[in-house]
Amino acid sequence: MPTQNDFVLSVEDLAVSFDGFKAVDDLTFYVDKNEILVIIGPNGAGKTTVLDLICGRTKAIAGSIKFHGEELTAKTEHEIVRAGVGRKFQNPSIYETLTVFENLEISYPRGRSVFGALFFRTDAAVRERIAEVAEMIFLEDCLSMRAEYLSHGQKQWLEIGMLLIQDPDLLMLDEPVAGMSVGERVKTAELLNRIIRDRSVLVIEHDMKFVEDIAHKVIVLHQGKIISQGAMAKVKADPKVVEVYLGH
Numbered sequence: 001m002p003t004q005n006d007f008v009l010s011v012e013d014l015a016v017s018f019d020g021f022k023a024v025d026d027l028t029f030y031v032d033k034n035e036i037l038v039i040i041g042p043n044g045a046g047k048t049t050v051l052d053l054i055c056g057r058t059k060a061i062a063g064s065i066k067f068h069g070e071e072l073t074a075k076t077e078h079e080i081v082r083a084g085v086g087r088k089f090q091n092p093s094i095y096e097t098l099t100v101f102e103n104l105e106i107s108y109p110r111g112r113s114v115f116g117a118l119f120f121r122t123d124a125a126v127r128e129r130i131a132e133v134a135e136m137i138f139l140e141d142c143l144s145m146r147a148e149y150l151s152h153g154q155k156q157w158l159e160i161g162m163l164l165i166q167d168p169d170l171l172m173l174d175e176p177v178a179g180m181s182v183g184e185r186v187k188t189a190e191l192l193n194r195i196i197r198d199r200s201v202l203v204i205e206h207d208m209k210f211v212e213d214i215a216h217k218v219i220v221l222h223q224g225k226i227i228s229q230g231a232m233a234k235v236k237a238d239p240k241v242v243e244v245y246l247g248h
C-alpha cells in the first residue's frame with residue numbers, strides 16, 4: 001500500500017500570512033516521482049510564495065512540507081538545497097563572463113570539506129558530468145562559449161543545467177519559458193521531459209499552451225487556495241477557473 005511518504009513532496013495544510021493577509025491558506029498537494037506538476041493562477045494568487053515556502057525563503061505559520069518524508073519547514077535554505085531541492089528564479093543568475101563549461105563546473109557540488117572547496121580540480125568525473133548535463137540542455141556545442149553570447153533561451157537552459165549538475169530530486173522553475181521563442185519553448189518542454197526521467201518538477205507558468213504540453217497535473221491557485229486541480233483538460237473546462245483566470 002503506498003503511503004504519504006511515497007510522494008517526493010507532500011505539502012499539507014500549509015499557510016503563511018503577510019501583515020494579516022493570508023497569501024497561502026490551508027494548502028495541500030503532493031508531487032509524485034517523475035511528475036511535472038504545474039501551478040497556475042492569476043497574479044497575486046500565491047504561486048511564488050508556495051515556491052518560497054518550499055525552498056525555505058519564507059517561513060510557514062502552519063502546516064508541513066515533507067520531502068521524501070523529511071520535514072522541511074524547520075530547515076534553512078542551504079539545508080533544503082542539500083536535501084535535494086533546486087530552484088530556478090525568473091531572472092537567470094549565470095556568470096556572463098565565464099564559459100558554459102565554467103558555469104557548470106562552478107555549480108558542481110564540491111563535497112563538504114574545506115579542502116574540497118579550496119583544491120577543487122577538474123577531474124574526469126566532473127568533466128563527464130558536465131558533458132552529460134550540457135547535452136541534456138542542448139549546449140554540448142557551446143561549452144567553450146562565454147555565457148554572455150548565448151541566446152535568452154540558452155541562458156535559461158544553462159541555469160537549469162547549473163541546478164541539474166547538483167542532482168536535485170525536485171526542481172522548481174518559475175516561468176521557465178517567459179521571453180522564449182516558439183522553438184525554444186518546444187525544446188524546453190523536451191528538456192523537462194528528459195529531466196523527469198530521474199526526478200520531479202514543479203513549475204509556475206502563465207503560458208497555457210506550454211502548460212498543456214508539459215503538465216501531468218495542474219493546480220489552480222486563487223487567493224492562496226486551490227480552486228481546481230487535475231489534468232489540464234479538466235481544469236480548463238472548470239467554470240471557476242474560467243471565471244477567475246482563463247477567461248481574462
Ligand SMILES: Nc1ncnc2c1ncn2[C@@H]1O[C@H](COP(=O)(O)OP(=O)(O)OP(=O)(O)O)[C@@H](O)[C@H]1O
Pocket residue numbers: 018023041042043044045046047048049050
Ligand atoms: N514577502 C512578502 N511580504 C508581503 N507580501 C507578500 C510577500 N510575498 C508575497 N506577498 C503578497 O502575497 C500575495 C501572493 O504573491 P505571489 O507573488 O506569491 O503571487 P503569484 O501568484 O506568484 O503572482 P504573479 O503571477 O504575479 O507572480 C500577493 O498579494 C503579494 O503581494
